[in-house]
Amino acid sequence: MKLAKRIDRIQPSATLAMTSKAAELRAQGKDVLNMSVGEPDFNTPQNIINAAIDAMNNGHTRYTPGGGTKDLKEAIQKKLQRDNNIHYELNEIIVSSGGKHSLYNACQALFEAGDEVIIFTPYWVSFPDFVSVTGAIPVFVKTDAENQYQPIFEDLEAKITKNTKGIIINSPSNPTGGVWSDDAIRKTVEIAQSHSLWVFSDECYEQLTYDKPFQSVASLDLQNKNIITFQSCSKTYAMTGWRIGYIGGDARLVSAVAKLQGQSTSCPNSIAQYAAIEALTGDQSCVQKMRKIFLHRRNVILEKLNNIPNIVCDQPNGAFYVFPDFSYYMGSKTPNGKTISNANDLCSYILDLTGVVSVSGESFGAPGYIRFSYATSDEIINDSMNLVKNAIETLNF
Numbered sequence: 001m002k003l004a005k006r007i008d009r010i011q012p013s014a015t016l017a018m019t020s021k022a023a024e025l026r027a028q029g030k031d032v033l034n035m036s037v038g039e040p041d042f043n044t045p046q047n048i049i050n051a052a053i054d055a056m057n058n059g060h061t062r063y064t065p066g067g068g069t070k071d072l073k074e075a076i077q078k079k080l081q082r083d084n085n086i087h088y089e090l091n092e093i094i095v096s097s098g099g100k101h102s103l104y105n106a107c108q109a110l111f112e113a114g115d116e117v118i119i120f121t122p123y124w125v126s127f128p129d130f131v132s133v134t135g136a137i138p139v140f141v142k143t144d145a146e147n148q149y150q151p152i153f154e155d156l157e158a159k160i161t162k163n164t165k166g167i168i169i170n171s172p173s174n175p176t177g178g179v180w181s182d183d184a185i186r187k188t189v190e191i192a193q194s195h196s197l198w199v200f201s202d203e204c205y206e207q208l209t210y211d212k213p214f215q216s217v218a219s220l221d222l223q224n225k226n227i228i229t230f231q232s233c234s235k236t237y238a239m240t241g242w243r244i245g246y247i248g249g250d251a252r253l254v255s256a257v258a259k260l261q262g263q264s265t266s267c268p269n270s271i272a273q274y275a276a277i278e279a280l281t282g283d284q285s286c287v288q289k290m291r292k293i294f295l296h297r298r299n300v301i302l303e304k305l306n307n308i309p310n311i312v313c314d315q316p317n318g319a320f321y322v323f324p325d326f327s328y329y330m331g332s333k334t335p336n337g338k339t340i341s342n343a344n345d346l347c348s349y350i351l352d353l354t355g356v357v358s359v360s361g362e363s364f365g366a367p368g369y370i371r372f373s374y375a376t377s378d379e380i381i382n383d384s385m386n387l388v389k390n391a392i393e394t395l396n397f
């Protein structure tokens, strides 16, 4: 069978692959400590669940407008004003089936063959694929690991060409947990503006910053209409399975995305939209509670990582990932004489020996690094880091 070329331009999601691998091992009866999950381990708060039950009981079980209900758009409008200090008109807001869907659709609406799109390394696994599937080319810009993975601006300037059409910012970042300073964001936006680039700001971890309150990129330059804001209910409200994400930005882009959604998914899930209204406008104390727990876990995992010899892990100021550098161990040998050539080998070795599931930095454009998610209990964090340390100590040169 000859599949369309666009399918060859993309890779399966490495993080979803690790989640399936963990489930497979567990089904085989193995003890698995999953440090690869990209979602909060908390249940969705009860008030949000109740809103969904009420929606079903009240008959809100039918198609909605393709870009989301007016009530949800108004809730998003209020939320963006309240938390992020940005105002969008209702025709500048669209709801999609998760933040991933929002980003995918916006890339489809804006990019095509001949375009180049700037992505910062290490990057979330899906960004290059969102771009490549459109026929555009992802162009990678280096960042500074010692400085929250902020851009290396000389590299950014050097990579912009006449074909560059957009730039994707993701702060707080998956996989690094890095949070850029306002200055770094301003500078990036200024450079983008001087070349008339679209700026996509993926803010799905906006409520998970630990050193200072989050600043939405669009709020730093309210005049710049080329900044598009992407947020999601997934991580903030422990709603990953509900699939609600949204975009705020240029009305022409929003209406293009609406057209695409109308011909692909029809509309986001109606019940989840009612739940999202409660999430965004109801009691927000769950957000603070979860943030506090994640901050504690970040400190726990960093302390454990600091006990593993020869790895480097600067403190990430957001999201729920740590991204230590294991480069020192590349080229080392396992007790069976197998060479650890890259982080994929190291993740597989750790998994086989200890049952700890992690994600190799190779899939994030960061060879030698490993991503651990700390969206799990203190006990699993402690046990898994002890096991990783034991595994590392078996390696020799």
Ligand SMILES: Cc1ncc(COP(=O)(O)O)c(C=O)c1O
Pocket (backbone or CB within 6 Å): 038, 097, 098, 099, 100, 101, 124, 170, 173, 174, 202, 204, 232, 233, 234, 235, 240, 244, 245
């Ligand atoms: C950086 C980043 N953006 C967007 C998403 C999309 O999340 P969702 O589609 O659940 O809203 C994720 C999920 O892992 C992410 O890590």
